[in-house]
Amino acid sequence: MNLAINYSPxxxxxxxxxxxxxxxxxxxxxxxxxxxxRAVSPVYVHFPLxxxxxxxxxxxxxxxxxxxxxxxxxxxxxxxxxxxxxxxAINSQDxxxxxxxxxxxxxEVEVLTRHFGAERIxxxxxxxRGFGSTTVxxxxxxxxxxxxxxxxxxxxxxxxxxxxxxxxxxxxxxxxDMWDYLHRMPVDRLxxxxxTGIKFHDGTVMDHFGFSDNDWEVIEQVFAHIRTGxxxxxxxxxxxxxxxGKPFAWRSxxxxxxxxxxxxxxxxxxxxxxxxxxx
Numbered sequence: 001m002n003l004a005i006n007y008s009p010x011x012x013x014x015x016x017x018x019x020x021x022x023x024x025x026x027x028x029x030x031x032x033x034x035x036x037x038r039a040v041s042p043v044y045v046h047f048p049l050x051x052x053x054x055x056x057x058x059x060x061x062x063x064x065x066x067x068x069x070x071x072x073x074x075x076x077x078x079x080x081x082x083x084x085x086x087x088x089a090i091n092s093q094d095x096x097x098x099x100x101x102x103x104x105x106x107x108e109v110e111v112l113t114r115h116f117g118a119e120r121i122x123x124x125x126x127x128x129r130g131f132g133s134t135t136v137x138x139x140x141x142x143x144x145x146x147x148x149x150x151x152x153x154x155x156x157x158x159x160x161x162x163x164x165x166x167x168x169x170x171x172x173x174x175x176x177d178m179w180d181y182l183h184r185m186p187v188d189r190l191x192x193x194x195x196t197g198i199k200f201h202d203g204t205v206m207d208h209f210g211f212s213d214n215d216w217e218v219i220e221q222v223f224a225h226i227r228t229g230x231x232x233x234x235x236x237x238x239x240x241x242x243x244x245g246k247p248f249a250w251r252s253x254x255x256x257x258x259x260x261x262x263x264x265x266x267x268x269x270x271x272x273x274x275x276x277x278x279x
Contacts, residue, residue, distance in 0.1 A: 001141065001233060001234060001236065001237055001268050001272045002023040002179075002235065002237070002270065003021075003022045003023050003024075003236075003238075003240045003248045003261075003264060003265055003268045004022060004023060004024040004025065004044065004236055004237070004238040005022050005025065005026060005238065005240075005241065005242065006025070006026050006238075006239070006240050006241060006242045006248075007025040007026065007027050007033060007036070007043070007242075007244070007262060008042075008124045008134065008242035008243050008252045008257075009012060009244075009252075010242060010246065010252050010253065010254045010257060011025070011242055011252075011257055011261075013023075013254070014040075014041045014254060014257055014258060015040060015041060016040060017120050018039070018259060019258055020258060020261040020265075021131055021261070021262070021265050022041070022261060022265065023036040023041075023082075024041065024043060024044050024103055024236070024240075025038075025040070025041050025042070025043045025044075026043070026044060026046050026238045026240070027043050027044070027045055027046065027069075028045070028048070029034060029045050029046075029047050029061070029062075029065055029147055031050060032038050032079065033074065033244060034065070034068075036151070038069070042070075043069050043087075044069060044070075044071040044072070044236070045065050045066070045071045046075055046238075047062060047065075047074060047075055049062075049074065049075065049076045050077045050079045050111070051076065051077065051078055051079050051080065051104075051105055051108040051109065051206065052079060052108065053065050053080070053107050054076070054109075054111045054112060055111065058185075059112075060074055061113055063217060064142070065161070070258055072120070072235070072239040072275065073118055073121065073122045073191065073192065074106075074110060074112060074116050074121055074122070074193070075097070075122050075123075075124055075144070076119075076121060076123050076124065076154075077123075077124050077126055078105060078109075078123050078124060078126060078139055078145060078148070079126050079135065079139060080101060080104070080105070080126060080135070080136050080139040081135055081136060082123075082136060083098075083134065084104070084136075085100070085101070085104075085136055088100075088101075088134055088136050088138070089136075089153050090130065090131055090134075090135075090137065091130060091137050091173055092137055092138055093132070093137065093138060095189070098138045098143065098144055099139050100138075100191070101136070101138040101139055101140075101141075101144055101147065101237065102144050102147045102148055102151075104233055105139070105144070105148045106146070106148055106151050106152055106162075107120065108149060108214050109123060109152045109154060110152060113152050113153065113154065118152055119153070119155075119255075120155035121152070121154040121155065121159040122127075122154065122155045122156065122191050122192050123145070123149060123152075123154050123156060123157060123161055124126035124157040124158075124159055124162075124185055124194075125140060125145060125157075125158065125162050125163055125166070125185065126139070126140065126162055126166075126167075127140070127162045127165045127166055127207075128140040128166040128169055129143075129165070129169050129204075130169045130170075130173060131141050135150075137162040137170075140166045140179065140183045142184035142186070143184070144248070145185060145186060145188040146185070148185075148191055149186050150186075154260040155187075155190075155191035156186045156187070156189040156190050156191060156192075156257070157191065157192040157193075157243065158182075158187065158190055158192070158193055158194070159184060159194040159196065160182070160193065160194065160195055160218065160219075160222060161194065161195065161196045161197075161198050161207035161208075162194075162207070163178070163181060163182050163239075164178055164198055164218065165198060165205050165206075165207060166181070167181040167182075168205055169189075169205075171259050173178060174238075179221075181232075183197060186229070187225070187231040187232060188231075188232055189232065190202065190231055190233075190234050191199075191232075191234055192233040192234050192235065192236045192237075192238065193222070193234040193235075193236070193237045193238065194240050195207045195219055195222075195237065195238070195239055195240070195264070196209060196211075196215075196239070196240045196241055197210050197211045197215040197241070197248045198215065199212065206235065207240070208240055208241060208247075208248070208251050209251060209262050210241055210251075210253070210256035210259070210260050211263075211264075214265075219264075219267065220267070223267050223268075223270075223271040225269045226271050231251065233272070235239070237264075237268050237271075239261065239264055241256060241257065242256075242257060
């Protein structure tokens with residue numbers, strides 16, 4: 001397993017001073033930022049590809065960045081809103097809606113599989129917030145996501161924070177156990193794992209924070225599932241804390257990185273060795 005963290009000037013400074021260790025910087029598809037990150041460490045690119053917008057994506061640019069950075073996979077965010085499905089209820093649990101969503105997502109993802117090959121595509125789960133948002137519930141259904149990956153042959157990018165936030169809002173509508181929700185995801189296809197802390201901020205549950213004690217409890221359990229083979233061992237684990245620009249300026253603190261990255265590095269290395277021994 002590789003440990004990646006979001007590129008930030010703070011992380012770069014800590015890395016150069018040998019205060020933290022990791023394998024890769026995770027970067028958005030910004031050429032200047034990629035250049036800055038590559039001057040410090042190997043990188044991989046996390047692309048802004050989203051279902052419903054793929055037909056407008058510049059895939060030749062994706063190809064160029066893949067080659068330049070040796071990024072192994074092309075990620076796609078599984079997303080759908082009331083703009084895509086104006087007649088679908090936000091909180092729909094109708095099986096016909098789930099089938100319609102599955103078929104639509106498959107068509108969207110197949111644009112990428114035809115271009116790059118299914119073995120190079122990783123599909124990521126996103127957040128559902130219920131009423132007050134435009135994201136429709138079937139797109140975060142583990143059963144829908146699993147069927148999409150089965151039919152397309154793609155791999156899975158599990159964003160644990162996205163799943164935790166989705167489970168929280170699903171629990172407002174009906175009793176929802178977070179771990180049951182996570183275990184129903186296609187974790188047998190797990191190839192990439194995203195981790196952040198979550199907490200209430202401005203009246204809503206948000207991600208991209210450092211880890212609290214509660215977050216560490218969840219993360220320890222995630223790695224336990226990997227070590228025992230209950231979940232597949234991902235190739236990359238990404239800590240999505242820190243970054244560039246207004247959304248991350250107040251969530252890019254050196255002291256958080258200096259505290260959290262070494263502990264996460266230890267978990268990754270220990271889980272990697274244990275998982276190899278189990279297999």
